[in-house]
Amino acid sequence: MGLQPIPPAWCSAVCAAIRRGPAHARFTNDGHRDWQRAFPSCWRYELEQAFIKVLSATIILGCPVTMDTPPGETWEFFFELQGEKAYGKILLRTDRQNVVIFSAHRPRRSKLRCE
Secondary structure, three states: OOOEEOOHHHHHHHHHHHHHOOOOEEEOHHHHHHHHHHOOOOOHHHHHHHHHHHHOOOOOEEEEEOOOOOOEEEEEEEEEEOOEEEEEEEEEEOOOOOEEEEEEEOOOOOOOOOO
């Protein structure tokens, strides 16, 4: 299938949710734990800025991911956090107002699942 451009509307909605704050951009328990273990000196605002920076790029490539729950549209992608390559996986809920952050850590594989 290969990498695909992440839809700009998805990116915009995710950035808007992140900007609205933690009540609209929630981590899963595993996602939060993995982020803190991978980047212990990283503040949440730094992570949020890194997500917004990459998702505001003209074109970002990633892979769509099918998630069982909650309902929504999920993409995985690479981004930079504290000068290092990081892996992100975010679900935009069907209300397009809230997101679930599943992953924000160092990559465990060299490629995304659709590459």
